[in-house]
Amino acid sequence: MATRGGVRVLGVDPGLTRCGVGVVDGPASRPRMVAHACLRTTTDTPLEQRLLQVHDALVALVEEHRPDVVAVERVLFGVNVRTAMATGQAAGAALLAAARAGVPVVAYSPNDVKLSVTGDGGADKDGVARMVVAQLGLAEAPRPVDVTDALAVAITHLARAGVPGAPTAPFAGPDRPGGRGGGAADWESAIAANPHLRTVGGT
Secondary structure, eight states: OOOSSSOEEEEEEOOSSEEEEEEEEOOTTSOEEEEEEEEEOOTTSOHHHHHHHHHHHHHHHHHHHOOSEEEEEOOOOOSOHHHHHHHHHHHHHHHHHHHHHTOOEEEEOHHHHHHHHHSOTTOOHHHHHHHHHHHHTOSSOOSSHHHHHHHHHHHHHHHHHTSTTOOOEESOSOBOTTSOBOSHHHHHHHHHHOTTOOOOSOO
């Protein structure tokens, strides 16, 4: 479907209060930012209405920009179950919006994103933001950080898609700590290796 001379990726850093979105055109050697947004909902709005707002906004963005793929960040959560559930629900809204438009979805762990964008899987958010600015030729990092993270997810997919044999992960199952997602075996291995953690798919 790459009709613009390269792949167009809609990157999503899912969240219920703030959902970062970034649209980037490839190729990976010359990525170009097309658009970005931060979708916001308020805590005094009923949950189902917040999810509808996120979903409808993502549907509109997909219709406007017609991405070839939607790339979503997937996170291994610690102890904040409420945050995990909310961000997982927002990720579900993104998946539904993509599915309704017939757009494939892939997912990358934070380590995948950091490694692809900075070359360092342990980079901090400032380091990721600086490399997003450099790679996209921006004057400054878009704000809030959720937007920069979404652009980084999109750049990650361009980098992975441009390398023959590089893995791209369908959105299924949680991540191993420091690794890529998989299925039920990943749930079991993550819990066995880190019994103090609570693993939840989505971000």
